[in-house]
Amino acid sequence: MNDEHFMKQALEEARKAFEDGEVPIGAVVVQQNRIIGRGHNNVERLNDCTAHAEMIALTSAFNTLGSKYLMDATLYVTVEPCLMCAGALYWSKIGKIVYAAPDEKNSYRRATGERSPFHPKTQLIQGPYKEESLQLMKAFFEQRR
Amino acid sequence: MNDEHFMKQALEEARKAFEDGEVPIGAVVVQQNRIIGRGHNNVERLNDCTAHAEMIALTSAFNTLGSKYLMDATLYVTVEPCLMCAGALYWSKIGKIVYAAPDEKNSYRRATGERSPFHPKTQLIQGPYKEESLQLMKAFFEQRR
Numbered sequence: 201m202n203d204e205h206f207m208k209q210a211l212e213e214a215r216k217a218f219e220d221g222e223v224p225i226g227a228v229v230v231q232q233n234r235i236i237g238r239g240h241n242n243v244e245r246l247n248d249c250t251a252h253a254e255m256i257a258l259t260s261a262f263n264t265l266g267s268k269y270l271m272d273a274t275l276y277v278t279v280e281p282c283l284m285c286a287g288a289l290y291w292s293k294i295g296k297i298v299y300a301a302p303d304e305k306n307s308y309r310r311a312t313g314e315r316s317p318f319h320p321k322t323q324l325i326q327g328p329y330k331e332e333s334l335q336l337m338k339a340f341f342e343q344r345r
Numbered sequence: 346m347n348d349e350h351f352m353k354q355a356l357e358e359a360r361k362a363f364e365d366g367e368v369p370i371g372a373v374v375v376q377q378n379r380i381i382g383r384g385h386n387n388v389e390r391l392n393d394c395t396a397h398a399e400m401i402a403l404t405s406a407f408n409t410l411g412s413k414y415l416m417d418a419t420l421y422v423t424v425e426p427c428l429m430c431a432g433a434l435y436w437s438k439i440g441k442i443v444y445a446a447p448d449e450k451n452s453y454r455r456a457t458g459e460r461s462p463f464h465p466k467t468q469l470i471q472g473p474y475k476e477e478s479l480q481l482m483k484a485f486f487e488q489r490r
Contacts, residue, residue, distance in 0.1 A: 248404055249413045259393055268394045283462055284436060285353035287429025287453070291394035308432075311462040317428055 201233050203276070203298055207329045208301070210276040213240040214336055215255060220245060224336045227277040229254040229261035229270065229294075234274065236260030253277060254285035258292055270294040271321070278333040280307040286317040293319045298327035301334045346378050348443055349422070352474045355421040355445070358385040358398060359481055365390060369481045372398040372422040374406035374415065374439075381418065382406030398422060399430040403437055415439040416466070423478040425452040431462040438464045443472035446479045 206228055213226025217240035229237035229280060243249055254277055262268055274296040281289060281299065286308035289297060289330025297318070308317050351373055358371025362385035374382035377463070388394055399422055419441040419444025426429055426434060426444065431453035434442060453462050463469060 210460045243413060246407075247411055247413045248407045250400060250403060255445060256397060262393045266392055268388060268392045273372075282432055282436075284429050284432025287427055287432050287456075288395045290426075290456075291429060311432075311435075312456050313418055313458070313460065315456055315458065317456040 204328045206230050206235070206274070206276045207278070207298065207300055207327050209235060209238070210253075210278050211329050211332055211336070213238055213257075213330075214278045214333065217253070218336055218340055224340050225253045225273060225277065225279045227257040229257050229273050229275050231261075231265075231270070231273040236264040241323050247293040250284065252282065252285050255288055256280055258288055258294075268292075274298060276300075276327070278329065279303050279337065280309075282306050283308040283311050283317070286312075289322065290317055290319050294322055296323040296325070300327055300329040300332070301337065302326065302330075346466050349473045351380070351419070351421045352423070352443065352445055353376050354380060354383070355398075355423050356474050356477055356481075358383055358402075359423045359478065362386040362398070363481060363485055369485050370398045370422065370424045372402040372420060374402050374407075374418050374420050376410075376415070376418040380411040383427040395429065397427065398428050399426055400433055401409070403433055403439075404431050407437075413437075419443060421445075421472070422472065422483065424448050425454075426448050428453040428456050428462070431457075434467065435462055435464050439467055441468040441470070445472055446482065447475075449472065 218224035222241040237260035242251040363369035367386040382405035387396040
C-alpha cells in the first residue's frame with residue numbers, strides 16, 4: 201500500500217464532506233499501513249469552525265493509539281493544512297504529512313511565510329490526487345455561488 | 346464586570362488544570378458580560394495534544410451560541426496562545442483576545458514572527474493577572490523536574 205492508496209481514502213472522506221455540504225477536505229492518519237484515524241470537514245454540521253478534517257483525523261488517531269504523539273504516523277490530506285491544523289500537527293510530532301492540493305489562500309503559509317511551523321522531524325511532501333482534490337474544491341465553490 | 350473579573354475566571358480554570366496534573370492554562374469566552382464557554386488544558390487526560398484551554402473554550406462557546414463565529418465575543422486566556430489556537434481564533438473571527446502572560450517559547454510568534462495570524466478585526470491585548478499566571482506555570486514545571 202502506497203501514498204496513492206491512502207490519498208484515495210482521504211479523497212473519499214473529502215467526497216463525504218462534499219455530499220454533506222461541507223468544504224470538501226478529507227484526511228486519514230496511517231501507521232504501519234493501517235488507517236488509525238480519519239475525518240472530513242464538519243464545520244457546518246457541528247457549527248464549529250475548528251472541526252477541520254485534520255483535527256478530527258488527529259483526535260481519532262490519538263484515541264486509537266492511546267497516545268498523544270504520532271511520530272511514526274503519516275497524515276494524508278487532500279488540501280494543504282491551514283494554520284490551526286499546522287499548529288496541531290506540530291504538537292502531534294507527526295512523522296510525515298502528505299497533501300494533495302496546495303492552497304494559496306488559506307494554508308498556514310499565509311501567516312508563516314518562509315518559516316516552517318512543523319516539528320523539525322516532520323517530513324512534508326506534495327502527493328498524488330492534486331487535480332482531483334482541486335476539482336472537488338472548485339465544484340463545491342461553484343455550486344455555492 | 347471587567348477584564349479583571351473574567352481573567353480571574355480563566356485563572357480558576359488554569360488552577361483546575363494544575364490540580365489535574367495538566368499544564369495550567371485556562372480560558373473563558375465572554376459575550377455581553379456572560380461566560381459562554383470555558384475550558385482548561387486537558388492534553389494528558391484526553392491523550393490529545395490538541396485539547397488546549399482555548400480550543401475547548403471555543404468549541405464550548407460555539408455550542409452555547411449555535412454559531413461558528415464569535416465576532417462579538419472576547420477570549421480571556423491565562424497564557425498567550427500557541428499557533429494552533431491562534432489559527433482557531435482566526436477562523437472564529439473573535440472580536441477580542443485578552444491574554445495574561447506572554448509565552449516566548451510556545452506562542453504563535455515562534456512561527457509567525459512579525460505577522461499577525463489573527464483576523465484583521467480581532468483586537469489583541471495583554472491583560473491582568475500576568476504574574477499569577479506565570480507563577481502557576483512556573484510552579485507546575487518546577488514540581489515536574
